[in-house]
Amino acid sequence: MKIDATRLNARLDLLGQVGAVEGQGRTRLALTEEDRLGRKLVSMWMRETGAEVVIDSIGNIHCVLRGQSDDAPIMTGSHIDTVRRAGALDGCYGVVAGIEVIAAIVKARLKPRKTLVVTAFTNEEGVRYTPDLLGSRVMTKEMSLSDALHVVSTDGKRFGEELDRIGYAGEASPWEFLPSAFVELHIEQGPVLDAKGLAIGVVEGVQGYSWWHVAVEGRANHAGTTPMALRLDAGTAAMELIRDITKRSADSLTPAVATIGTFALEPNSINVVPGKASFTIDMRDPYIQTLARAEADLRDAVAALRDEGFKVTLNCTSRNDPVPFSSSLCERIENNAQARSLSSMRIVSGASHDAQMMARVCPTAMIFVPSREGVSHNPREFSTPAQLATGADVLLDTLWQLVEA
Numbered sequence: 001m002k003i004d005a006t007r008l009n010a011r012l013d014l015l016g017q018v019g020a021v022e023g024q025g026r027t028r029l030a031l032t033e034e035d036r037l038g039r040k041l042v043s044m045w046m047r048e049t050g051a052e053v054v055i056d057s058i059g060n061i062h063c064v065l066r067g068q069s070d071d072a073p074i075m076t077g078s079h080i081d082t083v084r085r086a087g088a089l090d091g092c093y094g095v096v097a098g099i100e101v102i103a104a105i106v107k108a109r110l111k112p113r114k115t116l117v118v119t120a121f122t123n124e125e126g127v128r129y130t131p132d133l134l135g136s137r138v139m140t141k142e143m144s145l146s147d148a149l150h151v152v153s154t155d156g157k158r159f160g161e162e163l164d165r166i167g168y169a170g171e172a173s174p175w176e177f178l179p180s181a182f183v184e185l186h187i188e189q190g191p192v193l194d195a196k197g198l199a200i201g202v203v204e205g206v207q208g209y210s211w212w213h214v215a216v217e218g219r220a221n222h223a224g225t226t227p228m229a230l231r232l233d234a235g236t237a238a239m240e241l242i243r244d245i246t247k248r249s250a251d252s253l254t255p256a257v258a259t260i261g262t263f264a265l266e267p268n269s270i271n272v273v274p275g276k277a278s279f280t281i282d283m284r285d286p287y288i289q290t291l292a293r294a295e296a297d298l299r300d301a302v303a304a305l306r307d308e309g310f311k312v313t314l315n316c317t318s319r320n321d322p323v324p325f326s327s328s329l330c331e332r333i334e335n336n337a338q339a340r341s342l343s344s345m346r347i348v349s350g351a352s353h354d355a356q357m358m359a360r361v362c363p364t365a366m367i368f369v370p371s372r373e374g375v376s377h378n379p380r381e382f383s384t385p386a387q388l389a390t391g392a393d394v395l396l397d398t399l400w401q402l403v404e405a
Protein backbone atom coordinates (compact mmCIF):
# COMPACT_ATOMS: atom_id res chain seq x y z
CA MET A 1 0.00 0.00 0.00
CA LYS A 2 1.03 3.57 -0.62
CA ILE A 3 -0.24 7.00 0.31
CA ASP A 4 -1.67 9.20 -2.46
CA ALA A 5 1.15 11.76 -2.18
CA THR A 6 -0.36 14.22 -4.64
CA ARG A 7 -3.68 14.35 -2.82
CA LEU A 8 -2.00 14.54 0.60
CA ASN A 9 -0.06 17.63 -0.44
CA ALA A 10 -2.97 19.20 -2.32
CA ARG A 11 -5.18 18.82 0.75
CA LEU A 12 -2.55 20.33 3.03
CA ASP A 13 -2.39 23.33 0.69
CA LEU A 14 -6.18 23.63 0.71
CA LEU A 15 -6.51 23.38 4.47
CA GLY A 16 -3.69 25.91 4.73
CA GLN A 17 -5.85 28.42 2.90
CA VAL A 18 -8.51 28.34 5.61
CA GLY A 19 -7.94 31.39 7.78
CA ALA A 20 -5.06 32.58 5.58
CA VAL A 21 -4.19 36.26 5.32
CA GLU A 22 -1.79 37.39 2.58
CA GLY A 23 1.76 37.54 3.98
CA GLN A 24 0.68 36.44 7.46
CA GLY A 25 0.24 32.70 7.17
CA ARG A 26 -3.04 31.47 8.60
CA THR A 27 -4.74 31.92 11.96
CA ARG A 28 -7.25 29.23 12.92
CA LEU A 29 -7.63 29.56 16.67
CA ALA A 30 -9.74 26.90 18.39
CA LEU A 31 -13.53 27.25 18.05
CA THR A 32 -13.42 30.33 15.85
CA GLU A 33 -15.15 30.68 12.48
CA GLU A 34 -11.87 29.68 10.80
CA ASP A 35 -11.68 26.53 12.93
CA ARG A 36 -15.27 25.72 11.93
CA LEU A 37 -14.39 26.01 8.23
CA GLY A 38 -11.27 23.87 8.69
CA ARG A 39 -13.32 21.24 10.54
CA LYS A 40 -15.91 21.22 7.77
CA LEU A 41 -13.27 20.54 5.14
CA VAL A 42 -11.54 17.82 7.15
CA SER A 43 -14.86 16.11 8.03
CA MET A 44 -15.73 16.08 4.34
CA TRP A 45 -12.44 14.37 3.48
CA MET A 46 -13.03 11.90 6.30
CA ARG A 47 -16.50 11.11 4.96
CA GLU A 48 -15.13 10.71 1.41
CA THR A 49 -13.05 7.73 2.56
CA GLY A 50 -16.28 5.86 3.22
CA ALA A 51 -15.43 5.55 6.92
CA GLU A 52 -17.74 6.78 9.68
CA VAL A 53 -17.31 10.29 11.07
CA VAL A 54 -18.09 10.74 14.76
CA ILE A 55 -17.91 13.94 16.78
CA ASP A 56 -17.59 13.71 20.54
CA SER A 57 -18.73 16.10 23.23
CA ILE A 58 -15.36 17.88 23.49
CA GLY A 59 -15.46 18.44 19.71
CA ASN A 60 -12.85 15.87 18.70
CA ILE A 61 -13.61 14.63 15.18
CA HIS A 62 -13.03 10.92 14.64
CA CYS A 63 -12.80 9.10 11.31
CA VAL A 64 -13.58 5.49 12.20
CA LEU A 65 -12.70 2.57 9.93
CA ARG A 66 -14.42 -0.36 11.61
CA GLY A 67 -12.38 -3.52 12.05
CA GLN A 68 -13.49 -7.11 12.15
CA SER A 69 -12.85 -7.54 15.87
CA ASP A 70 -14.19 -5.83 18.98
CA ASP A 71 -10.66 -5.10 20.18
CA ALA A 72 -9.86 -1.57 21.30
CA PRO A 73 -9.00 0.59 18.28
CA ILE A 74 -5.64 1.82 17.06
CA MET A 75 -5.58 5.59 16.87
CA THR A 76 -3.63 8.23 15.00
CA GLY A 77 -4.31 11.95 14.71
CA SER A 78 -3.27 15.45 15.61
CA HIS A 79 -4.94 18.86 15.44
CA ILE A 80 -6.08 21.48 12.93
CA ASP A 81 -6.28 24.49 15.26
CA THR A 82 -3.28 26.79 14.87
CA VAL A 83 -1.34 29.51 16.64
CA ARG A 84 -1.56 33.08 15.25
CA ARG A 85 0.22 33.47 11.89
CA ALA A 86 0.93 29.78 11.62
CA GLY A 87 2.38 27.55 8.93
CA ALA A 88 0.22 25.06 7.06
CA LEU A 89 1.67 21.84 8.48
CA ASP A 90 1.73 21.87 12.29
CA GLY A 91 -1.00 19.41 13.32
CA CYS A 92 -2.74 19.42 9.93
CA TYR A 93 -0.12 17.05 8.54
CA GLY A 94 -0.94 14.33 11.07
CA VAL A 95 -4.69 14.63 10.53
CA VAL A 96 -4.61 14.76 6.73
CA ALA A 97 -2.03 11.95 6.50
CA GLY A 98 -4.20 9.85 8.83
CA ILE A 99 -7.16 10.33 6.49
CA GLU A 100 -4.93 9.28 3.57
CA VAL A 101 -3.97 6.14 5.49
CA ILE A 102 -7.63 5.17 5.79
CA ALA A 103 -8.19 6.08 2.12
CA ALA A 104 -5.27 3.84 1.11
CA ILE A 105 -6.61 0.90 3.12
CA VAL A 106 -10.11 1.34 1.68
CA LYS A 107 -8.69 1.65 -1.83
CA ALA A 108 -6.82 -1.64 -1.35
CA ARG A 109 -10.18 -3.20 -0.38
CA LEU A 110 -8.77 -4.35 2.95
CA LYS A 111 -10.73 -4.58 6.16
CA PRO A 112 -8.48 -4.28 9.20
CA ARG A 113 -8.72 -6.67 12.10
CA LYS A 114 -8.86 -3.84 14.63
CA THR A 115 -10.74 -0.60 14.20
CA LEU A 116 -8.58 2.31 13.04
CA VAL A 117 -9.44 5.83 14.17
CA VAL A 118 -8.04 9.13 12.88
CA THR A 119 -8.76 11.93 15.32
CA ALA A 120 -8.60 15.70 14.88
CA PHE A 121 -8.26 16.81 18.51
CA THR A 122 -9.84 20.04 19.73
CA ASN A 123 -7.70 22.97 20.91
CA GLU A 124 -4.25 21.45 20.87
CA GLU A 125 -2.46 24.78 20.73
CA GLY A 126 -3.90 26.42 23.81
CA VAL A 127 -3.68 29.93 22.36
CA ARG A 128 -7.32 30.94 22.76
CA TYR A 129 -8.18 28.39 25.45
CA THR A 130 -5.68 27.39 28.14
CA PRO A 131 -4.82 24.69 29.01
CA ASP A 132 -3.65 23.33 25.70
CA LEU A 133 -4.28 19.74 24.50
CA LEU A 134 -7.90 20.02 25.64
CA GLY A 135 -9.37 17.33 23.39
CA SER A 136 -6.80 14.72 24.38
CA ARG A 137 -6.75 15.96 27.98
CA VAL A 138 -10.43 15.12 28.31
CA MET A 139 -10.08 11.85 26.41
CA THR A 140 -7.40 10.71 28.84
CA LYS A 141 -9.30 12.04 31.89
CA GLU A 142 -6.54 14.47 32.74
CA MET A 143 -9.35 17.02 32.89
CA SER A 144 -13.05 16.48 33.36
CA LEU A 145 -15.39 17.21 30.44
CA SER A 146 -17.33 19.66 32.56
CA ASP A 147 -14.20 21.60 33.60
CA ALA A 148 -13.10 21.75 29.97
CA LEU A 149 -16.48 23.04 28.79
CA HIS A 150 -16.24 25.84 31.36
CA VAL A 151 -12.80 27.12 30.33
CA VAL A 152 -12.98 30.78 29.28
CA SER A 153 -11.12 32.05 26.21
CA THR A 154 -8.74 35.00 26.04
CA ASP A 155 -11.69 36.88 24.48
CA GLY A 156 -14.07 35.94 27.28
CA LYS A 157 -16.10 33.13 25.65
CA ARG A 158 -16.94 29.84 27.34
CA PHE A 159 -15.58 26.75 25.62
CA GLY A 160 -18.89 24.85 25.70
CA GLU A 161 -20.83 27.75 24.20
CA GLU A 162 -18.33 28.32 21.42
CA LEU A 163 -18.22 24.60 20.62
CA ASP A 164 -22.00 24.68 20.33
CA ARG A 165 -21.93 27.84 18.23
CA ILE A 166 -19.59 26.36 15.62
CA GLY A 167 -21.72 23.19 15.52
CA TYR A 168 -19.15 20.75 16.85
CA ALA A 169 -20.55 19.83 20.26
CA GLY A 170 -21.01 16.18 19.33
CA GLU A 171 -23.03 13.52 21.09
CA ALA A 172 -20.44 10.76 21.29
CA SER A 173 -18.52 10.15 24.47
CA PRO A 174 -14.91 11.38 24.39
CA TRP A 175 -13.97 7.92 25.71
CA GLU A 176 -15.73 5.89 23.04
CA PHE A 177 -12.59 5.18 21.03
CA LEU A 178 -9.97 4.86 23.77
CA PRO A 179 -7.21 3.11 21.82
CA SER A 180 -4.78 0.32 22.62
CA ALA A 181 -2.01 2.23 20.79
CA PHE A 182 -1.55 5.78 19.49
CA VAL A 183 0.87 7.01 16.81
CA GLU A 184 1.05 10.68 15.82
CA LEU A 185 2.75 11.91 12.66
CA HIS A 186 4.07 15.50 12.82
CA ILE A 187 6.67 17.80 11.36
CA GLU A 188 9.68 18.13 13.66
CA GLN A 189 9.30 21.92 14.09
CA GLY A 190 12.98 21.97 15.10
CA PRO A 191 16.25 21.95 13.15
CA VAL A 192 17.75 18.53 13.88
CA LEU A 193 16.52 16.27 11.04
CA ASP A 194 16.99 19.00 8.43
CA ALA A 195 20.54 19.73 9.59
CA LYS A 196 21.47 16.05 9.59
CA GLY A 197 19.72 15.34 6.29
CA LEU A 198 17.65 12.51 7.80
CA ALA A 199 14.22 11.43 6.59
CA ILE A 200 12.49 10.25 9.77
CA GLY A 201 12.60 11.14 13.44
CA VAL A 202 11.58 8.33 15.77
CA VAL A 203 10.20 10.29 18.69
CA GLU A 204 11.14 8.77 22.04
CA GLY A 205 9.31 11.30 24.15
CA VAL A 206 8.30 14.91 24.73
CA GLN A 207 10.08 17.35 26.99
CA GLY A 208 8.35 18.73 30.06
CA TYR A 209 6.88 22.21 30.22
CA SER A 210 5.03 24.59 32.41
CA TRP A 211 2.98 27.62 31.40
CA TRP A 212 2.42 30.58 33.71
CA HIS A 213 0.37 33.72 33.76
CA VAL A 214 1.96 36.47 35.84
CA ALA A 215 0.49 39.82 36.87
CA VAL A 216 2.66 42.36 38.68
CA GLU A 217 0.88 45.31 40.24
CA GLY A 218 2.75 48.39 41.37
CA ARG A 219 1.67 52.04 41.41
CA ALA A 220 0.87 54.07 38.30
CA ASN A 221 2.23 57.59 38.57
CA HIS A 222 3.48 60.58 36.60
CA ALA A 223 6.57 59.78 34.51
CA GLY A 224 8.00 63.28 34.93
CA THR A 225 7.40 64.01 38.57
CA THR A 226 7.96 60.67 40.30
CA PRO A 227 11.61 60.26 41.42
CA MET A 228 13.11 56.89 40.54
CA ALA A 229 13.58 55.96 44.19
CA LEU A 230 9.90 56.54 44.96
CA ARG A 231 8.41 54.43 42.18
CA LEU A 232 6.70 51.09 42.30
CA ASP A 233 7.14 50.49 38.57
CA ALA A 234 5.41 47.25 37.57
CA GLY A 235 6.93 47.40 34.08
CA THR A 236 10.59 47.40 35.01
CA ALA A 237 9.95 44.92 37.83
CA ALA A 238 8.39 42.50 35.34
CA MET A 239 11.19 43.04 32.84
CA GLU A 240 13.86 42.31 35.46
CA LEU A 241 12.10 39.10 36.45
CA ILE A 242 11.85 38.14 32.78
CA ARG A 243 15.53 38.85 32.20
CA ASP A 244 16.46 36.63 35.17
CA ILE A 245 14.20 33.76 34.07
CA THR A 246 15.31 33.78 30.43
CA LYS A 247 19.00 34.18 31.31
CA ARG A 248 18.66 31.23 33.65
CA SER A 249 17.46 29.07 30.76
CA ALA A 250 20.18 30.40 28.46
CA ASP A 251 22.81 29.47 31.07
CA SER A 252 21.31 26.06 31.86
CA LEU A 253 23.41 22.95 31.25
CA THR A 254 20.24 21.27 29.94
CA PRO A 255 18.46 22.37 26.71
CA ALA A 256 16.04 24.43 28.84
CA VAL A 257 14.09 27.18 27.09
CA ALA A 258 11.92 30.02 28.37
CA THR A 259 9.64 32.26 26.32
CA ILE A 260 7.61 35.36 27.11
CA GLY A 261 5.02 35.13 24.33
CA THR A 262 2.64 37.78 25.62
CA PHE A 263 3.29 40.99 27.57
CA ALA A 264 1.00 43.91 28.37
CA LEU A 265 1.42 47.10 30.40
CA GLU A 266 -1.29 49.20 31.97
CA PRO A 267 -2.22 51.90 31.40
CA ASN A 268 0.24 51.61 28.47
CA SER A 269 1.07 55.29 28.03
CA ILE A 270 4.42 56.92 27.30
CA ASN A 271 4.25 59.30 30.23
CA VAL A 272 2.84 57.03 32.93
CA VAL A 273 4.85 54.75 35.22
CA PRO A 274 3.20 51.36 34.54
CA GLY A 275 0.83 50.32 37.31
CA LYS A 276 0.48 46.77 36.06
CA ALA A 277 2.37 44.30 33.90
CA SER A 278 0.79 41.02 32.76
CA PHE A 279 2.66 38.37 30.82
CA THR A 280 2.97 34.66 30.15
CA ILE A 281 5.95 32.37 30.62
CA ASP A 282 6.46 29.12 28.70
CA MET A 283 9.29 27.10 30.31
CA ARG A 284 10.42 23.75 28.90
CA ASP A 285 13.10 21.23 29.75
CA PRO A 286 13.57 17.54 28.90
CA TYR A 287 14.72 16.92 32.49
CA ILE A 288 12.20 16.96 35.30
CA GLN A 289 14.70 18.00 37.99
CA THR A 290 15.90 21.10 36.15
CA LEU A 291 12.37 22.01 35.10
CA ALA A 292 11.29 21.81 38.75
CA ARG A 293 14.27 23.96 39.77
CA ALA A 294 13.34 26.59 37.19
CA GLU A 295 9.80 26.64 38.58
CA ALA A 296 11.14 27.04 42.13
CA ASP A 297 13.35 29.91 40.98
CA LEU A 298 10.34 31.60 39.41
CA ARG A 299 8.47 31.35 42.71
CA ASP A 300 11.50 32.81 44.53
CA ALA A 301 11.70 35.69 42.07
CA VAL A 302 8.01 36.42 42.63
CA ALA A 303 8.49 36.31 46.40
CA ALA A 304 11.32 38.84 46.08
CA LEU A 305 9.04 41.20 44.12
CA ARG A 306 6.38 40.87 46.83
CA ASP A 307 9.02 41.81 49.42
CA GLU A 308 9.64 44.99 47.41
CA GLY A 309 5.96 45.92 47.77
CA PHE A 310 4.51 44.63 44.50
CA LYS A 311 1.34 42.61 44.45
CA VAL A 312 2.03 39.59 42.25
CA THR A 313 -0.34 36.86 41.11
CA LEU A 314 1.28 33.76 39.68
CA ASN A 315 -0.91 31.08 38.02
CA CYS A 316 0.27 27.86 36.49
CA THR A 317 -2.04 27.44 33.46
CA SER A 318 -0.66 24.20 32.03
CA ARG A 319 1.99 21.74 33.13
CA ASN A 320 3.33 18.41 31.94
CA ASP A 321 6.24 16.33 33.12
CA PRO A 322 8.54 15.00 30.41
CA VAL A 323 6.79 12.02 28.77
CA PRO A 324 8.62 8.90 27.56
CA PHE A 325 7.05 7.03 24.65
CA SER A 326 6.75 3.28 24.11
CA SER A 327 10.10 1.71 23.23
CA SER A 328 8.48 -1.13 21.31
CA LEU A 329 6.51 1.32 19.16
CA CYS A 330 9.71 3.31 18.57
CA GLU A 331 11.45 0.12 17.44
CA ARG A 332 8.56 -0.67 15.11
CA ILE A 333 8.73 2.79 13.52
CA GLU A 334 12.51 2.52 13.20
CA ASN A 335 12.20 -0.86 11.49
CA ASN A 336 9.53 0.47 9.16
CA ALA A 337 11.75 3.40 8.17
CA GLN A 338 14.59 0.98 7.54
CA ALA A 339 12.35 -1.31 5.47
CA ARG A 340 11.72 1.64 3.15
CA SER A 341 15.47 2.42 3.11
CA LEU A 342 14.90 5.66 4.98
CA SER A 343 17.48 7.21 7.29
CA SER A 344 16.25 7.89 10.82
CA MET A 345 17.30 8.90 14.30
CA ARG A 346 15.78 8.88 17.78
CA ILE A 347 14.68 12.32 18.89
CA VAL A 348 12.91 14.03 21.82
CA SER A 349 10.16 16.45 20.88
CA GLY A 350 10.63 20.05 21.94
CA ALA A 351 7.03 20.89 21.07
CA SER A 352 4.05 19.49 22.89
CA HIS A 353 1.56 17.17 21.21
CA ASP A 354 -1.67 15.30 21.90
CA ALA A 355 0.51 12.17 21.91
CA GLN A 356 1.89 13.17 25.30
CA MET A 357 -1.60 12.97 26.77
CA MET A 358 -2.38 9.71 24.97
CA ALA A 359 0.84 8.20 26.37
CA ARG A 360 -0.90 8.19 29.77
CA VAL A 361 -3.45 5.63 28.61
CA CYS A 362 -1.77 3.48 25.94
CA PRO A 363 1.55 2.71 24.26
CA THR A 364 2.30 5.81 22.20
CA ALA A 365 4.96 7.15 19.86
CA MET A 366 5.42 9.77 17.17
CA ILE A 367 6.97 10.00 13.73
CA PHE A 368 8.70 13.25 12.67
CA VAL A 369 9.68 14.49 9.24
CA PRO A 370 12.17 17.36 8.74
CA SER A 371 11.18 21.02 8.98
CA ARG A 372 13.22 23.31 6.75
CA GLU A 373 15.67 25.25 8.95
CA GLY A 374 13.61 24.16 11.93
CA VAL A 375 11.09 26.97 11.44
CA SER A 376 7.60 26.49 12.89
CA HIS A 377 4.80 28.52 14.49
CA ASN A 378 5.65 30.79 11.59
CA PRO A 379 4.21 31.09 8.04
CA ARG A 380 7.62 29.99 6.68
CA GLU A 381 7.18 26.50 8.13
CA PHE A 382 8.03 24.08 5.30
CA SER A 383 8.70 20.43 4.51
CA THR A 384 8.97 19.17 0.95
CA PRO A 385 6.02 17.27 -0.56
CA ALA A 386 8.30 14.25 -0.84
CA GLN A 387 9.27 14.43 2.86
CA LEU A 388 5.60 14.65 3.81
CA ALA A 389 4.67 11.69 1.61
CA THR A 390 7.53 9.63 3.04
CA GLY A 391 6.43 10.20 6.63
CA ALA A 392 2.85 9.31 5.72
CA ASP A 393 4.02 6.02 4.18
CA VAL A 394 5.83 5.13 7.41
CA LEU A 395 2.65 5.99 9.32
CA LEU A 396 0.65 3.74 6.97
CA ASP A 397 3.03 0.79 7.47
CA THR A 398 3.02 1.26 11.23
CA LEU A 399 -0.76 1.58 11.58
CA TRP A 400 -1.43 -1.36 9.29
CA GLN A 401 0.84 -3.59 11.39
CA LEU A 402 -0.89 -2.42 14.57
CA VAL A 403 -4.42 -3.00 13.31
CA GLU A 404 -3.45 -6.46 12.07
CA ALA A 405 -1.46 -7.43 15.18
Ligand code: GLV
Nearest residue numbers: 125350351352353
Ligand atom coordinates in the same frame (compact mmCIF):
# COMPACT_ATOMS: atom_id res chain seq x y z
C1 GLV B 1 2.38 23.42 20.67
O1 GLV B 1 2.65 23.54 19.49
C2 GLV B 1 3.37 23.74 21.66
O2 GLV B 1 4.41 23.05 21.70
O3 GLV B 1 3.18 24.70 22.40
Ligand code: MN
Nearest residue numbers: 090091124353
Ligand atom coordinates in the same frame (compact mmCIF):
# COMPACT_ATOMS: atom_id res chain seq x y z
MN1 MN C 1 1.23 20.51 16.53
Ligand code: MN
Nearest residue numbers: 083090125377
Ligand atom coordinates in the same frame (compact mmCIF):
# COMPACT_ATOMS: atom_id res chain seq x y z
MN1 MN D 1 1.85 24.07 17.38
